[in-house]
Amino acid sequence: MQQTRLRGGGASAAPPEGEDMPVVPILYFSDVLCVWAFFAELRIAAVRRTFSDQVGLEFRFCSVFGDVPNKIATSWGTRGGYDGFAAHVRHAAEGFPEVKLHDDLWRGVRPQSSLSPHLFLKAVHLAEQDDKCAAGSFERALGAMRHAFFVDGRDIARLDVQRAVGEAAGAPAAAIQDYLDTGRAHAALSADYKEADVLGVKGSPTLILNQGRQKLYGNVGYRIIEANIQELLREPNPDQASWC
Template identity: 70%
Template sequence: MKRLPIVYFSDVLCVWAFFAELRLAEVRRAFGEQVEFEYRFCPVFGDVPGKIDSVWRDRGGYDGFGDHVQHAAQAFPEVALHPNLWRNVRPASSASPHLFLKAVQLAETEGKCAEGTFECALVLMREAFFIRGFDIARREVQRGVGAEAGADGAHVLGYLEDGRAHAALSADYKHAETLGVKGSPTMILNEGRQKLFGNVGYRIIEANIQELLRDPNPDRASWC
């Protein structure tokens, strides 16, 4: 059975992408083998100090941004964010955890770890920051996440040392630019014809997927 491809761009430090994990889990539960996610990263938080200085300098800086994130979480009572996010826990860049995760993804693609290891590592990486309050830009935290997900540390390190993880991450960022991805999370369907960006409700995602599964012909316009 040919599965519906969904290209999913996100930044691991983006709180909306963290909340969106709930919707992705529901997509997996509802559609199962009918869909296939292709996970890619975009650099929304590539330069955290610069982002805070340019956007939040007059709005409370890191503390103001931390308040903003906690306020956003009020719409998701099933999720309890760590109180120290952006106050005391301030990852400098999402590029570091993205790089590690690309190494895990490559290891899985090449059969060096079990199927599903990357998805597990991605979820655990987000949880390590948003729930457990760890600085996921630090390599020791990343190694702990990888081990918890079942990734072989030696294989992951190999992809980091020889530059293949860097190449894969660079390709992700370039792909995001080419497709006009403006932020995190962004879901691309129907060969780029349908783009769902930001805090999109599950029913909207579901309707788009159902319509494409009903009529997968890319030359015919969807009713959604």
């Protein structure tokens, strides 16, 4: 998996002259249909601004909404079904006034599965690694896919919607189709899901640091994320246990 170093107006201290800048690797697991992962983009942007090239982010997918009808029936069947879940999502959004969700989210717009957009995005990622599409296409497509669902109210489980999002992000369908036809995208997505299981990822989003020693799951505040990164920058030796 390609590693993407977070960029932005870094505010952290530079290393002494002549020393290499430490880089904290982070595995970032998410489900594209998870509203908490959508909100977490605000915190990831803050990490970019603060730490710049001192953090290396590796994107992974996990399956929370792989079978949406069954998830709603099982978890929300006695609590209003799709309408109840839609109300829950809108209530969660009240804590993020800078984000406006589409009014029809989960009421009229009901993607069947996150597996389909995950597969498409893995194809975009592979194509970018092979220089078959523009640099940065994967991150742009990932953000645009979430925006298409949560803000624009589009069904991102549909291939035509995915292709439109990919085109706008610099990943035309012709550039990525081979990764879908040959099964390479399927293999990469399967590897993500297996890694999530091995690492004990319980939901979306999950940040894994320090070779799996530190897991930040769900609606974790930015200051907690920042403290974990700062501690690893202070003591980057993986054999030294973190005090966080």
